[in-house]
Amino acid sequence: MQIIKVFLKGTVIGIANIIPGVSGGTMALVLGIYERLIAAIHNISLETVKSCFGVLKMKAAAREVFWREMRRIDVFFLGTLGLGAVVAIVALANAMTYLLEKQHDPTYGFFFGLVAVSAWVPYQLIRKKTWVSLLVGLVALGSVVMLANTMSGEAMLEKEQTKYEMKLAQEQAFDQAAATTKKHAPWHLLLMFIAGAVAISAMILPGISGSFLLLLMGAYFEILKAITYRDFLVLFVFALGCGIGILVFTRFLNFLLKRWHDVTMSFLLGLVLGSLWAIWPFKAVTQVGEKTIYLANQMPTTIGSNALLTTLTFLLGGAIVSVFIWLEQRRQV
Numbered sequence: 073m074q075i076i077k078v079f080l081k082g083t084v085i086g087i088a089n090i091i092p093g094v095s096g097g098t099m100a101l102v103l104g105i106y107e108r109l110i111a112a113i114h115n116i117s118l119e120t121v122k123s124c125f126g127v128l129k130m131k132a133a134a135r136e137v138f139w140r141e142m143r144r145i146d147v148f149f150l151g152t153l154g155l156g157a158v159v160a161i162v163a164l165a166n167a168m169t170y171l172l173e174k175q176h177d178p179t180y181g182f183f184f185g186l187v188a189v190s191a192w193v194p195y196q197l198i199r200k201k202t203w204v205s206l207l208v209g210l211v212a213l214g215s216v217v218m219l220a221n222t223m224s225g226e227a228m229l230e231k232e233q234t235k236y237e238m239k240l241a242q243e244q245a246f247d248q249a250a251a252t253t254k255k256h257a258p259w260h261l262l263l264m265f266i267a268g269a270v271a272i273s274a275m276i277l278p279g280i281s282g283s284f285l286l287l288l289m290g291a292y293f294e295i296l297k298a299i300t301y302r303d304f305l306v307l308f309v310f311a312l313g314c315g316i317g318i319l320v321f322t323r324f325l326n327f328l329l330k331r332w333h334d335v336t337m338s339f340l341l342g343l344v345l346g347s348l349w350a351i352w353p354f355k356a357v358t359q360v361g362e363k364t365i366y367l368a369n370q371m372p373t374t375i376g377s378n379a380l381l382t383t384l385t386f387l388l389g390g391a392i393v394s395v396f397i398w399l400e401q402r403r404q405v
Contacts, residue, residue: 083156184389264309295307356370
């Protein structure tokens with residue numbers, strides 16, 4: 073039963089990673105597994121690597137060391153959670169893409185209700201509600217809103233226009249080999265490494281979009297081009313930065329949660345509440361090519377079927393989380 077619950081939580085995190093503006097870290101926090109996840113990743117070390125190579129010796133002592141290490145890093149939890157996330161992404165990516173394109177407002181309305189009500193979970197984890205905790209939470213909330221507003225509508229249009237032009241270039245069969253012959257200067261590879269470390273660290277934090285930070289660092293289109301033109305060197309360096317970044321940053325977060333638990337949890341709660349700004353369902357709309365682009369937040373101009381359906385999905389998302397919270401509280405009694 074416990075494995076099924078972890079698997080289902082992994083699927084929710086996987087779905088969240090498909091939705092632009094919804095952070096997997098947010099869902100881990102509101103599902104009550106954030107601290108366990110950070111601690112498990114924090115435990116991965118050089119000893120983990122050694123035990124994995126050691127088990128190849130096929131000796132009983134090496135197998136014992138291996139399984140002891142696997143228990144230390146909570147590998148069944150990480151594996152089940154990761155499996156759930158992968159299954160959700162593979163199975164539901166097309167469905168979520170359809171919903172985001174055809175039913176944008178109701179889909180975001182569902183996640184808005186889900187995150188808004190779920191904020192109660194990290195709030196409960198704050199043992200002592202002090203003025204310091206409140207102030208830190210407000211700073212985090214304000215920071216996410218400011219970050220979300222860093223990019224103007226014009227900049228967002230420019231980003232989407234560039235992506236559209238790159239797609240056209242592919243369709244017109246541009247010479248991809250020529251695109252990969254550019255020199256990989258050391259400073260450029262260093263930027264890709266740093267970008268990977270920063271992006272993956274942001275994805276761990278609730279309410280922060282890793283792709284958005286890549287855009288601010290000027291690395292977003294570089295990674296997009298590397299994927300498009302199969303620039304494996306850039307992708308390898310970026311992935312290396314991601315791997316090292318997640319190991320280092322989770323250690324930092326684990327330290328903060330142990331040393332200043334309530335203040336850190338208040339900061340994370342602020343990030344969750346700030347993310348509501350990014351996933352507000354009603355936005356101004358424009359068109360780039362065949363793609364619909366959603367810009368600044370706005371209130372619905374009319375109370376029509378779309379607004380009513382969005383309100384219903386908001387209530388549904390909130391109701392589902394409320395039931396889960398109630399069941400969890402009953403289990404703990």
